Amino acid sequence: MIKTLFTKEFLDSIRDKRSIFAALLGAFLPPIFFAAIMTFTLEESTSVDELYISIENQQQAPHVVALLEQSKILHADMPEAGKTFELDGESLEHSKITLTFADDFAQKMEQGQKATITLLADYSKKGSREEISRIKTVVNRYQSQLVTMKLTARGISPSLLSPIHIEENDTSSPSSKSALILGMLGVMILVAAFVSSTNVAIDCSAGERERNSLELLIMQPVSTLQVVIAKAMNTAFFGAVGATLSIVLTALVIPFIPLHKAGMAFNFDLQLGLTIWLLLLPLALFAAAFQLAVAFHAKSFKEAQSYIQYTIMVPVFLPMVLEIMNYKNAALSYIPIFAQQQAISQLIRGDLESYLPFVGGSIITIIVSFAIIKFTANSLKSEKVVLGL
């Protein structure tokens, strides 16, 4: 009986373009989204952009200009209007900062007198402080080199100028740096299990009622429990396929994320992928049971959509918050969704101590899913739910 019910549900869903599209979107979007954000953040944090300023009287201090160029601070003529100028056919932004060496700069330097550099900038402009300090750093470095050389020439140790030495040590290890980022990856895969099955869940519950075929189905000699189990199996199947695709895609995109730029190393191997996959199967069932319960209690397809939009916040945002806080508690391993989040998070970080809580968590997830299915089946006996009153 379940086979007959399931076959029909599956045929009905697999031919629904919207369901297929939503499932694929749910599977593909999270990893791509993740990869894009990661790549962007890493590029942003590690690379320094060229800064274009106007440097007047360059012939007075070719050394300083060379040093500035090494630090990617380059000369460009001040654009006549606007902020951008053309260079090799590319449109670039000018910082509107002017650095002018005094006319007697070279002469004064030679005589060992104070030479003047004028820095002309709008200090209130957004980001100008950072740009100015970049320029000042270069000039100061040149200055201190000069001082060191002059003192050395006079037989004085340059260390007199800096009696204190600050030693900086970064204690973050490559794996702990990547932990938060990779933890987010785990949350993304969790989300796929939910999002991929949402449309199927709504279509076969609120949708089926809206198309007037639910009532006729309930009038057949089948129990509501059989009906809901078949629908949950089908919905879970889509969630599981979505999660599987998501894991595969994640494994494929990870090599393209420039993790090495942030000094991270992460190996998404087959064993890790399979373990995560096994953890997600009970979650797909839970997601199906949960979304079916919500959708059956909505009056229409649209209402079901908006209910699920809100209820899906729970499985999406709570694990994300826990992930950011890096909150760990043994009890969490026995609550559906959190069990999976904790397990995946620990697996990815490589600090999983025992599989036992997660086997327990998976079993509890399955039990809770069946309890929700039973609840939905019972409520299908009520005329309110069947007729959508």
Place this chain on the structure above:
Amino acid sequence: MLQVNNLVKHFGDIKALDDLSFLAEDGQITGILGPNGAGKTTALRVLYGLLEAEEGTGLINGVDSQVSPQLARKEIGIFPDKFGLYERLTAREQISYFAGLHGLKGKEKEQALDDVIEKLDIADIADRRCEGFSQGQRMKVIIAQALVHQPQNLILDEPTRGLDVMSTRILREILLELKQQGKCILFSSHVMQEVAALCDKVIVVANGKVAAVGTPQELCERTGKTEFEDAFVALIGSDEGIAA
């Protein structure tokens, strides 16, 4: 055989069924005639075991549908009030699904499918998806899925609604043939001519109660009217809104 005894059912403050009883026998077409909102669909839903009545019983071949709905439903084919086809399935898959729900399997199921498809003359649309079917084609698919397991009882809730003349005639022929086979057919309608032309027994329902029972002729004689429509108006009280 279909039977309901003393059904009472409220929706909020509204009394939908008020001590309603009737009997539909094998080898007969029994019509339930009543204005919109008389309680026809509600009574049938109680009979399927879909709704629970506060009082009374619904019996299908003697099985109480409130007590063991699944057993009782095995003996009926239903043409429901609102019917939706699975638009993404073909007609054959749709009928096959319902055959499966009634426990048909393998060769037996295929044979039943072939028989019912031939009988309703829908071989040309059997392998097309249901989306885009006309009302007449939809009606035939629904009848086919109601008959595929060869139930003793067939219940039709306003079957001719939205059908053209040709489809209505086909339906009428099918019902008469089933009657010849000794099946029990119960059908609700608010269309007078249809009931008068087809039914051996008419149960007139109004306000959740049975207003009269008899053959169309008997009802006309009893009210002293020559036209069945006039008889109907006289039976349910002239202040009722009815659809001709």
